[in-house]
Amino acid sequence: xxxxxxxxxxxxxxxADLLSDIQNHVEVTLTHQGIPLAKVxxxxxxxxxxxxxxxxxxxxxxxxxxxxxxxxADDFDETSEEVIAAFYEDE
Numbered sequence: 001x002x003x004x005x006x007x008x009x010x011x012x013x014x015x016a017d018l019l020s021d022i023q024n025h026v027e028v029t030l031t032h033q034g035i036p037l038a039k040v041x042x043x044x045x046x047x048x049x050x051x052x053x054x055x056x057x058x059x060x061x062x063x064x065x066x067x068x069x070x071x072x073a074d075d076f077d078e079t080s081e082e083v084i085a086a087f088y089e090d091e
Contacts, residue, residue, distance in 0.1 A: 003027040007036065 006018050008030055018040070021028050028040040 001076075002030060005029045005036075007031050008035070039073055 004021055004026055006014055009032070011018065011030070018028060022042045023039055025042050029036050030038045030040060034051060
């Protein structure tokens with residue numbers, strides 16, 4: 001595919017197109033009033049692997065990977081009176 005140009009003044013209107021082009025390995029140039037500012041390139045396959053500080057390569061997390069497999073109680077963010085009393089009760 002041929003390179004594309006996006007003006008940053010209209011970037012919010014074209015963000016979906018910009019991301020689509022990057023995912024399709026299209027070289028994108030960002031401009032401001034016709035002046036080139038930056039080139040945006042997709043990461044190579046080797047750059048998609050995250051390296052920890054222990055040099056152990058891990059794969060990036062995928063959104064929704066656990067969808068439908070985890071259940072959270074409706075009251076998970078409510079604190080019981082017993083726990084509140086343990087923290088705030090005068091001794």
